[in-house]
Amino acid sequence: MTRSNGERGGVYVELSFSTRVEGNYTVLSVGGEIDIHTAPQLRQRLFEIADSGASRIVVDLQQVDFMDSTGLGELVGALRRARPKGGDVRLVCTQEKILKIFRITALDQQFAIHETVDGAVAAG
Amino acid sequence: MTSLGMRRVRLEISATPAPVRTARLVAVATARQAGVAEELLDDVRLAVGEACARAVSLHRVHQRPELVRIEFTGGARFAVTVHDTAPADAVVPATADPLVQTPTGVPPVVDGGYPVLTDEVVSEEMVAGVGPALLAGLVDDLRLHAAEDGRGTVVHMSWPLA
Numbered sequence: 001m002t003r004s005n006g007e008r009g010g011v012y013v014e015l016s017f018s019t020r021v022e023g024n025y026t027v028l029s030v031g032g033e034i035d036i037h038t039a040p041q042l043r044q045r046l047f048e049i050a051d052s053g054a055s056r057i058v059v060d061l062q063q064v065d066f067m068d069s070t071g072l073g074e075l076v077g078a079l080r081r082a083r084p085k086g087g088d089v090r091l092v093c094t095q096e097k098i099l100k101i102f103r104i105t106a107l108d109q110q111f112a113i114h115e116t117v118d119g120a121v122a123a124g
Numbered sequence: 125m126t127s128l129g130m131r132r133v134r135l136e137i138s139a140t141p142a143p144v145r146t147a148r149l150v151a152v153a154t155a156r157q158a159g160v161a162e163e164l165l166d167d168v169r170l171a172v173g174e175a176c177a178r179a180v181s182l183h184r185v186h187q188r189p190e191l192v193r194i195e196f197t198g199g200a201r202f203a204v205t206v207h208d209t210a211p212a213d214a215v216v217p218a219t220a221d222p223l224v225q226t227p228t229g230v231p232p233v234v235d236g237g238y239p240v241l242t243d244e245v246v247s248e249e250m251v252a253g254v255g256p257a258l259l260a261g262l263v264d265d266l267r268l269h270a271a272e273d274g275r276g277t278v279v280h281m282s283w284p285l286a
Contacts, residue, residue: 036177037141066148068173069255097166104261105254
């Protein structure tokens with residue numbers, strides 16, 4: 001588990017990250033609140049994964065307590081970078097408050113969203 | 125922050141990303157205090173966050189030093205206004221497809237003639253494009269209008285009480 005720190009109004013907040021490889025996919029598990037302030041941490045982590053040569057990525061959002069459009073933007077950016085390389089970005093999420101923002105923005109039609117990491121990796 | 129009993133709370137935040145979370149926290153607290161149903165609080169949190177992120181992004185793009193002003197008002201409905209000071213004609217409409225490919229170095233033009241930011245700043249694009257789409261989907265009573273003083277725009281949102 002690695003962490004990235006950010007300071008908000010004197011109070012340190014952070015996203016938590018853990019990365020592992022399962023099958024053909026690099027699984028990035030994220031925790032915390034992804035917003036305009038913390039989204040750059042997610043962007044950096046996704047770039048690091050891409051720089052390592054991985055283009056098949058599963059982003060596990062089960063521990064994300066909040067995500068806004070900037071978080072969506074980072075995921076879309078990762079998808080745009082992965083697809084030309086024959087890769088993909090799959091998501092894991094069962095939280096209604098997070099799933100709702102994908103439905104509202106129709107991004108649930110761009111991302112495969114799975115209930116478990118195993119399901120995402122096993123989907124082929 | 126100024127509190128006028130339980131009826132109105134005013135908050136001013138610097139046009140930086142950090143205090144947007146504070147605005148979200150205040151939004152949930154004041155909405156709950158005003159009597160908004162618990163099942164709507166996540167919508168309030170997200171919508172106020174989106175509106176504030178939009179304002180902060182516009183201030184940054186247009187280098188506006190002023191504070192972003194947020195007002196929470198109780199009453200028949202719980203109302204929130206977010207006031208920025210960016211040029212009123214700078215509002216960028218939602219893009220139809222955030223995955224639209226952008227020609228190298230040339231931002232595409234969408235309906236209405238507003239430029240869409242390029243791949244390198246996809247997060248800013250999301251704030252400018254998907255953010256308003258998200259707001260519209262979250263808030264039944266959503267209005268965006270020029271500020272009465274002619275400086276900037278005001279996002280008005282309201283929710284029913286339980």
